[in-house]
Amino acid sequence: MKRTWKILLAAVVVQGLAACAQQGGAAGGSGAKTDASILTAYHWRLQQALNATGAPQPDAVNTHGGQALQLTFAGERVAVAGLCNTLGGGYRVDGGRMSITQMVGTLRMCPDQALMKYERDVAERLPTVSGWEILGGAARPDAAAQPALKLTFADGSQWRLAGTPTDQTRYGSAGETMFLEVAPDLVPCSHPLIPNMKCMRVRTVSYDGAGIKQGYGDWEAFYGNIQGYTHSAGVRNVLRIKRYTVANPPADASRYAYVLDMTVESEQVSGR
Structure with missing residues (x-):
């Protein structure tokens, strides 16, 4: 039986959206x-x-x-x-x-x-x-x-x-607050140096000023990692993330660093 734990409150989301502007x-x-x-x-x-x-x-x-x-x-x-x-x-x-x-x-x-x-x-x-x-x-x-x-x-x-x-000092910027939904299972993704690689599958989540969920972006493979977050098979999460632009990233690395701010929604979707 599906079990769901949700700790997302409108006030929490509004605070997260407002955090971008606080310096x-x-x-x-x-x-x-x-x-x-x-x-x-x-x-x-x-x-x-x-x-x-x-x-x-x-x-x-x-x-x-x-x-x-x-x-x-x-x-x-x-x-x-x-x-x-x-x-x-x-x-x-x-x-x-x-x-x-x-x-x-x-x-x-x-x-x-x-x-x-x-x-x-x-x-x-x-x-x-x-x-x-x-x-x-x-x-x-x-x-x-x-x-x-x-x-x-x-x-x-x-x-x-x-x-x-x-993190703001490390990356030299305030960062951008965003919300990502992480699918419960990893998916195959292509990497020239790593055979049989699997990645998280994510999509953006948007909220209005009152913290009401408005919509989703497209699902896509996430090749990087989210600092502070460990993926658990069979668990769907919505994460509040701080995304920082990395100065002079390696050629094979993302230009962004993703840091977990908090887990706002979590759901066990399988018995594993």
Whole structure:
């Protein structure tokens, strides 16, 4: 019997369509060390926590589940990943000063009680941030740079976080939001160097401003890959994708890079 899971809501689609137009982060100072464009150009992973006297605080660094705590600043919002739930809040910068609003998040319960406690501690800790500074000599967003972010808290303690370029920084553009339906089964496709190659079969999906599905493009073989997405036989998916133009791609490669934003619709269409 066919089972269907759909998590597509009109508001989600509208937000995805609007995301194309959203750029940058909060307004901030113009100094090289406190330039908000650098802050929003990277994902920041917590590496070290120090108390007010400079002594390490190993318990403040997330080691649960093998994931590092990660902060992402964009659109005057900060998102926190690497926990049981995803947390989020507003933020503002003024030169080297920073303020973060009360954190809110999803309400999923996790069996790891230590991780849940750590999550609560993080949610209470971040609104006490008082200052920020970019370390490592980065003066502007650069995909090759390895900057560090120092967050200072009201009690004088600090976090040190390592920067990993966002996709927008890696590819040098904001990218294009699009929706692709992926068929449940792979199909044969021709490649001069790979015999018996099989590809995903995809078609574009269009929505109106209210998030109502309007139509489909033609089915075609998809020769590349979608970063963050793994195809499962017998499962049809509708994906929200960010498509980036690649500068100087190899002669045998696509001029686009496709990155999964989210799965908005998923359906098991076979018993496999």
